Amino acid sequence: MRALWTILVLCAVQVQPARAQSLYEPGAYQPLAADHKAFRIGDVVTVQVIENASAAANADTGSRRSNALGASLTRARTDALRVGVDTAGEFDGGGRTARTGRLVAQLSVTVREVLPNGDLRLEGEQLLTINEEQQRIVLSGLARPQDISDGNVVLSTRLADARITYVGDGDLADRQRPAWWRRALDWMGF
Numbered sequence: 001m002r003a004l005w006t007i008l009v010l011c012a013v014q015v016q017p018a019r020a021q022s023l024y025e026p027g028a029y030q031p032l033a034a035d036h037k038a039f040r041i042g043d044v045v046t047v048q049v050i051e052n053a054s055a056a057a058n059a060d061t062g063s064r065r066s067n068a069l070g071a072s073l074t075r076a077r078t079d080a081l082r083v084g085v086d087t088a089g090e091f092d093g094g095g096r097t098a099r100t101g102r103l104v105a106q107l108s109v110t111v112r113e114v115l116p117n118g119d120l121r122l123e124g125e126q127l128l129t130i131n132e133e134q135q136r137i138v139l140s141g142l143a144r145p146q147d148i149s150d151g152n153v154v155l156s157t158r159l160a161d162a163r164i165t166y167v168g169d170g171d172l173a174d175r176q177r178p179a180w181w182r183r184a185l186d187w188m189g190f
Helices: 002-014 171-176 180-188
Strands: 044-074 080-114 120-130 133-143 153-155 160-169
Touching: 044 120, 044 133, 080 133, 080 160
Parallel strands: 044 153
Antiparallel strands: 044 080, 080 120, 120 133, 133 160
16 A cells, blocks of 8 residues: 555656747847847846046126105295105126046946846946045946947947036045034024
8 A cells, every 4th residue: 555655656756747848938049140248137238338528607797776765845944945865776797717627547347237128227336446536437238239339339428318427535635625613604604
């Protein structure tokens, strides 16, 4: 009886449907003669950051204002009593601002998401330490597959919704910031 029970258990364990496995995966297929461009999550893309920015603004303002208010009171027999108020104001102002910036860098980022239209969401960061100053570049944006070259490189000017942050930390960056008391006075308007 025990032997029969063991045979039934073994038969139950071994009876499983056969499953066929395929070597072809549609999401990962790439022909041998194809370019090796990024097209999947986790693929690496090199971004060449070449950004030039400049802005200038001029403003000239002039205004003049003059107000007058007068009143007169008269006495019955003698002199008239007069009361008057005059005000005048004048304002003349102007300003000019100018700013330029340039950033040239190259960093490799990864594909974080493939959108339904085929565009790739790229994200990544690079940390550099130069003379005990830490430089950090953070990049994110959307790239069209046709904008990625055969060498798997895309220009930052071809990224949509690009966010590029370049921040430095260290003694040099600290010395370029105003002292806390100067920022407090600026905040109060002095």
